[in-house]
Amino acid sequence: EDQVTQSPEALRLQEGESSSLNCSYTVSGLRGLFWYRQDPGKGPEFLFTLYSAGEEKEKERLKATLTKKESFLHITAPKPEDSATYLCAVQPLRPQGGSEKLVFGKGTKLTVNP
C-alpha cells in the first residue's frame, strides 16, 4: 500500500533558526513527489516537484531534496511569513494506468516566531 509519513507533525522555530521537514514514502514506483504549502482557510500552494533520487529544487529560503525513500524540505533562516502547513504528496507509478492519484501526508505545521 502506498504511504506517505511526514514528521514532525508540528515544529516551532525562532526567526532565523534553520531546520528540515521530513517526508518518508513507500510506493512500488515513484512518478513524482510534490511539496505544497497551505495557509489556514486556503488551498494548497505548489512549491516543488521532484522526479528522481538526487534531484534538488530551491526557491528563496526553501530547498527540497529527494532520495529513494524520503524527501526533505530544508528551511534556511525562516521568517514569520514562512509559518504554514507543509504538505508532501507522491504520485505512484502505475504502468497499467490509473496513476492519477496523489497520496498525501498529513502535513507538518510550521510556526516561526519573531
Add this chain to the structure above:
Amino acid sequence: DAGITQSPRHKVTETGTPVTLRCHQTENHRYMYWYRQDPGHGLRLIHYSYGVKDTDKGEVSDGYSVSRSKTEDFLLTLESATSSQTSVYFCAIKSSGETQYFGPGTRLLVL
C-alpha cells in the same frame, strides 16, 4: 494562480439533500480533480476527469458523482448528503508535467 474558482465557497445543508459543487478553470486544462480534506487525514482523491465526459473514481468516491460537460467546468454532486461528508473540498487541475494546482476550496457542513 492557476485560474481555478470554486463555488460556493461555503455551504450549510441538511442530511439527505442533494448538493452540487462547481469547479471552473479558465486555462483549458485536460485533467481536473476533486479532493476532500479532513482533520487527521491527508487530502484524498474523490474523482478525477481526463476530458469532457471522461471521468474516473478516486479512493473515496462512494456517495459522490461527477460530471464534465465542458472543458472548463467539473461538477461534484452529493446525491444525498450525510454528516460524514462534512469536509473541505478542493478542486485541482494538472498543468505542466505532473504537477497539480489547487483551487481555494469549498467548506461544506452537513447538519
